[in-house]
Amino acid sequence: MRKVDVLDFRGSYYEIGLAHGRRLYNSEHFQSMLSKIKGISILDQDTEEIKNILKYFCPQLLDELKGLQEGIKYTESDVLRLFGGYDMPLLEMGCTSFITSDYYVRNYDFSPNIYDSTFVIQRHHGNNWICGNSELMLGRLDGMNHNVLTCGLHFVNNDPHKKGFIGSTIVRIILEMCKNVEEAIDLLKDLPHAASYNYSLVDRNGSFAVFEASPDMTNIHREKKSLSCVNMFQTGKMETYNQTNVDSSLDRLEALSHLSKTIKPVSEVHKWFSTQTSPVFYTDYEHFFGTLHTVSYVPKTYKINLTSPGGETQVISM
Template sequence: MRKIDILDFKGSYYDVGLAHGRMINQSLHYQSMLSGFKENLSLEQNTKEIKNTLKVFCPNLLDELNGLQEGLKYTESDALKLFGGYDMPILEMGCTSFITSDYYVRNYDFSPLIYDGSFVIQRHKENDWTCGNSELVVGRLDGMNHNGLTCGLHFVNNDLHKKGFIGSTIVRIVLEMCKTVEEALDLLKELPHAASYNYSLADRYGNFAVFEASPEKTNTHREKESLSCVNMFQTDKMQSYNRANVYSSLERMEALSQISKSQKPVREVHNWFSDQASPVFYTDYEHFFGTLHTVSYVPKLNKVLLTAPGDEPNEIIF
């Protein structure tokens, strides 16, 4: 099982991209993964459209992509198509989150063959940072920023795939551009969504929500005490966009209902998520459904707990 590298970058967005690209050139895992993407995926996007869309929603990412391109010695076209996160094929990932006003706990389930295995910290100025588990270098599967805003993705369906941002790029844009759950909800309504995803959210002020997004329609799901989020839409307005088979999601929702009733502290919930005997921990790695990390974000304390399968939690405090 691939362990998780904690990468801590400082400097401008260009500097971070440059350093990250140079590091990737020394990584056999990254080189193998990216080579497979370039060979097996049809990346025929319009690079001018990618640049123009990023300029509208998150121009800092263009600076980072420029540095990444230089560090990798890629062409601008290859860098934009592979890492820009726009109009790309969708990866069908499994994810489970449990959120309260105090913490956000999450498992990410997929294949170790298509997994960055990197928890990236970016420090651009004093008290200006983001952190999170990366996908395709620039994207984030989940993360938190210096304002305490936390966001993670949950794949739901790919049947209505349209031109738009992939989920991990959307998470990254939210972390770059927003300070609170309310700001994130407003931005998520404006972004072009390529496929159906849940975006689970929490902030430093005790707010939490799940934004249900399809390319056609969106909705916001809230509860008073806690929220559980899996790979299906829960509100009546959005259930017609779910896949036909949501059995695994229903199983996890039932297990999470017991956690909701117990009101356990974050460390206990984190340990339950990362326990291989837990009903929310999966080991079907050959079929792209194995737990690759457990992460807990505590926005009020700027604290993160991160666990790879079989390891002890790694505590990171900002």
């Protein structure tokens, strides 16, 4: 299993996109992953529409895409279609998280063949930074920003599927544009959602929530002491959007229910998530359901713990 590389970039969005692209240009893993993505990508995406909607919601990402384009030596059209994160086919991915007012612990489950294997830190002017596990270079599977807002995605269903942003681009936009959970919820209400996802959130003030989003309807899920989030909607308002078979999610919720009864320190929860015998750790990599990383975000201390399967934990201080 590939270790997650921590990439620490500093500069403008364009400069960081360029540096990231140059690093990827000669990467065999990147080229292999890209060939798989091209095989399922939509060829008739409207690139002007992609540019306009990114400009409206998060214009700085267009500068980063320009740098990425130069770094990997692709056309603007190809970069927008492959990495813009709008009107794209959606891949099913598994994710489990446990959230309290003090920390956010999460496993990401998918295939190592379509996985960036990079945790990207972007430092811009002043104290403006974001960090997180990368998907398709521009997107984030989970992450934290300089306001110490943390957000992660959890796939729920591709049916219905409408024109909109994919989950990892939505996470990135939230991290770029929001200071706290309430701002994130307001923006999530406005963003066009291509499919059904949970977005788990926590901020420096100890506010936490799960935003349940489908292309047609949204809802907010809150609890007092902790929240467990998996690949299904848990509120009655949204349950009709769940897939028919949610057995795996129900199993994980049952396992997580024991954590909610006695809140443990983040180090213990992280270790439990990352242990391969844990009920929330999966190894079915051939069928796109293997744990690829365990990550813990601790907003009040600006620290992140990141563990690849079978590897040692990397401690990142922001």
